[in-house]
Amino acid sequence: MNVALVTDSTSDIPPELRARIGVRVVPLYVHFQGKTFKDWEEITPADLFKGVAAGADLPTTSQPSPQDFEVAYAEALEHADRVLSIHISSKLSGTFQSASIAAEKYGGRVQVFDSQAASAGIGMMVLRAHELLSEGTELEEVVRELERIRDDHIVRFVVATLDYLRKNGRIGGAQAFLGNLLNIKPILTVRDGVVDAAGRARGEKRALKEMVKTFREWAQGREKVRVFYLYTGAEEAVHALREEIRSLGGGIEEVYTSEIGAVIASHTGPGIYGYYAYSL
Numbered sequence: 001m002n003v004a005l006v007t008d009s010t011s012d013i014p015p016e017l018r019a020r021i022g023v024r025v026v027p028l029y030v031h032f033q034g035k036t037f038k039d040w041e042e043i044t045p046a047d048l049f050k051g052v053a054a055g056a057d058l059p060t061t062s063q064p065s066p067q068d069f070e071v072a073y074a075e076a077l078e079h080a081d082r083v084l085s086i087h088i089s090s091k092l093s094g095t096f097q098s099a100s101i102a103a104e105k106y107g108g109r110v111q112v113f114d115s116q117a118a119s120a121g122i123g124m125m126v127l128r129a130h131e132l133l134s135e136g137t138e139l140e141e142v143v144r145e146l147e148r149i150r151d152d153h154i155v156r157f158v159v160a161t162l163d164y165l166r167k168n169g170r171i172g173g174a175q176a177f178l179g180n181l182l183n184i185k186p187i188l189t190v191r192d193g194v195v196d197a198a199g200r201a202r203g204e205k206r207a208l209k210e211m212v213k214t215f216r217e218w219a220q221g222r223e224k225v226r227v228f229y230l231y232t233g234a235e236e237a238v239h240a241l242r243e244e245i246r247s248l249g250g251g252i253e254e255v256y257t258s259e260i261g262a263v264i265a266s267h268t269g270p271g272i273y274g275y276y277a278y279s280l
Helices: 015-021 045-053 066-077 095-106 120-134 139-151 163-167 173-181 204-219 235-246 262-268
Strands: 003-008 024-026 029-032 035-038 060-062 082-087 110-114 153-158 184-191 194-202 225-232 252-259 272-279
Touching: 003 066, 003 095, 003 120, 015 120, 024 066, 029 045, 029 262, 045 262, 060 262, 066 082, 066 095, 082 095, 082 120, 082 139, 095 110, 110 139, 120 139, 120 153, 120 225, 120 252, 120 272, 139 153, 153 204, 184 204, 194 204, 204 235, 204 272, 225 235, 235 252, 235 272
Parallel strands: 003 024, 003 082, 082 110, 225 252
Antiparallel strands: 029 035, 029 060, 153 184, 153 272, 184 194, 225 272
8 A cells, every 4th residue: 555644844854855755745834024934935944033033023823724735635645545644733733633624535545643743753753654654564553653652752952042932922921031031941842742841951051961861861771762853043052962962872863953944933932952752
């Protein structure tokens, strides 16, 4: 059985890799300065940060329509028997709902999967699905493996400023002011499909050490671990993070490092970096 893969733009899979594995990517939308842009195709995080720094209102985002997904599924099913559609957490976006509505049109030929993740967390599942499907694994077994990864992985990331989290209602204004004043770096995770606090550290170096320590403890006893790095506007920081994790040795496989797109950046702000990882 030939199975095609579909995902959405918040998977943040590097463009050359998307082309190589043949996954169709349905873009989310960014609404900024009176215009609407397709994520990854028509706007970059740098465009957002420059505009906000100049005084523009914070951007808003929206999911693709069911019709957007219908087009992707119709194209995929011209060359495949089934479609596996892997998307951003349903608790973070209405994208999964739009995809599910569109899938109803195709009589069970499209299976929609809620990653309960974002960015590289979606990307790592798309790549694992591609790997297994290329080996001839049945779709049902592929989905079981994605469920395993969804239930057993690690994610940590930090942001450079708390202002975007404040403007998005994640934290209070006084907390954001105090955090910025004291150089507190919130260490965040995605738990049960939503962004949640995982700790905090004073200063960049301590935040980096804490993320590496958490990774080391999680990876202990696991024979092979795949790591996916994410960042925007923090190339030096993500490079330092990679080097620290590489130095741990063992069965660590670095898969890719990807800049996040404009949709995710709209909610996190600049200077974000971190990782997703799962074990085989």
